Amino acid sequence: MTHRRTAAIALGGLSLAATLAGCAPTPAESAGGSTGADAATGGSTASEPYADGDYTATGEYQTPGGTESIEVEVTLAGDAIDTVTVTGNATDSTAQRYQGEFIDGIAAEVEGVDIDELAVDKVAGSSLTSDGFNAAIEQIKADALA
Amino acid sequence: MHRIATGAGGRFEFPDDAPALFALYRDLYDCTAGAVSPLVGRALEQWGYDSAYSLRAASVIDPVPRWDDAIAWDGSALETVGPVVVDVGAAGKGYLVDLVGGVLADAGIHSFTIDASGDIVHRGGRALRVALEDPRDARKAIGVATLGDGALCASATTRRAWPGAHHMIDAITGLPTDAVIATWAAAPTGLVADGLATALFFADPAGLADRFDFEWVRMLRSGEVQSSAGFDGEVFA
Structure with missing residues (x-):
């Protein structure tokens, strides 16, 4: 089974990158992960414009279920990325899930909204603390001031 | 629970509502590589979350024993090899x-x-x-x-x-x-x-x-x- 995502925008690639960092057993390995065929970067320097065309690279990473890989196709035009296609080649079912449907919503630094302003029936937060717990916390505060 | 925590190891029969809880705990234990465990009870107490709410950490926190080293659940009874503090607070x-x-x-x-x-x-x-x-x-x-x-x-x-x-x-x-x-x-x-x-x-x-x-x-x-x-x-x- 193959998950194929054609990302018209950079976000698709970003969320996949987050996916790989999340499931690789050791982030350090994944960060240094130039393990795949590295077609696009050979010999270029920063000042040199990149030739237009399609570039493909495969990145491999180790999972508890064995070696998995993803394939990234980039089309360059005028020194800019025109399209990016990321294809997960996962064979293991766990890796398939990681590659295909890991975190589907990510919202950076969410700002809370006043509950009073929301029309809701209930509030789900962590359990309220017991009187005994609260009394103990107050005691610690008092001790800290003494 | 008190006898399990303070006595020697042994076999402790549980009531009919316990199996579902222990089965879920085993699943969670396996799914989290052992991070979710009913055996955190002792460490939790030592961090200060004890029955008296001392809320002060002990100088030494014991490592949490691994499930298979410390307990066995056979579907109706818990077998222990020594005193363990069983905490089912997660579920x-x-x-x-x-x-x-x-x-x-x-x-x-x-x-x-x-x-x-x-x-x-x-x-x-x-x-x-x-x-x-x-x-x-x-x-x-x-x-x-x-x-x-x-x-x-x-x-x-x-x-x-x-x-x-x-x-x-x-x-x-x-x-x-x-x-x-x-x-x-x-x-x-x-x-x-x-x-x-x-x-x-x-x-x-x-x-x-x-x-x-x-x-x-x-x-x-x-x-x-x-x-x-x-x-x-x-x-x-």
Whole structure:
């Protein structure tokens, strides 16, 4: 089974990158992960414009279920990325899930909204603390001031 | 529980409602590589979360024993090799809510909401809109969930906390966990939703989704909020 995502925008690639960092057993390995065929970067320097065309690279990473890989196709035009296609080649079912449907919503630094302003029936937060717990916390505060 | 914690090892028979709880715990233990464990009880006490709420950490915190080294659950009885503090706090209250719901159902009541502070089970009637309380400020919400027939359980490290520690102990490290600060899990039962709300502090959600049918939201220490594809509700971005 193959998950194929054609990302018209950079976000698709970003969320996949987050996916790989999340499931690789050791982030350090994944960060240094130039393990795949590295077609696009050979010999270029920063000042040199990149030739237009399609570039493909495969990145491999180790999972508890064995070696998995993803394939990234980039089309360059005028020194800019025109399209990016990321294809997960996962064979293991766990890796398939990681590659295909890991975190589907990510919202950076969410700002809370006043509950009073929301029309809701209930509030789900962590359990309220017991009187005994609260009394103990107050005691610690008092001790800290003494 | 007291005899298990203080006496020598042995075989302890449990009542009929225990098997579901222990079975879930074993699943969570396996899914989180041992981070969620009923054996954190001793460490939790040593961090200060004891029956007297001393809320002061001991100078030495014992490592949490591995499940297979310390206990065996055979479906109706717990066998131990020595004194262990069994803590079912990760899923026990959600399970209790299920049991209360069962009492209502037995009495012919099929449309109800049980809100046990952190654990909500809703059956029948229209779906509820439930605010997801901001762990950093209880007056605010970071999103709203729609709860039809099922359970929604929440957990956070910010409220049940005291100087230097909180109640969410990673059984692998023996330390209070810190990468995730709040979780919400929606599942068919309170037992499973409560247990998964705990597991979301320690495990990749995708791995949990291999084993359990559930939806989730969680907030990282950075303030970033993640949610599952099928989460029924909204997160305020």
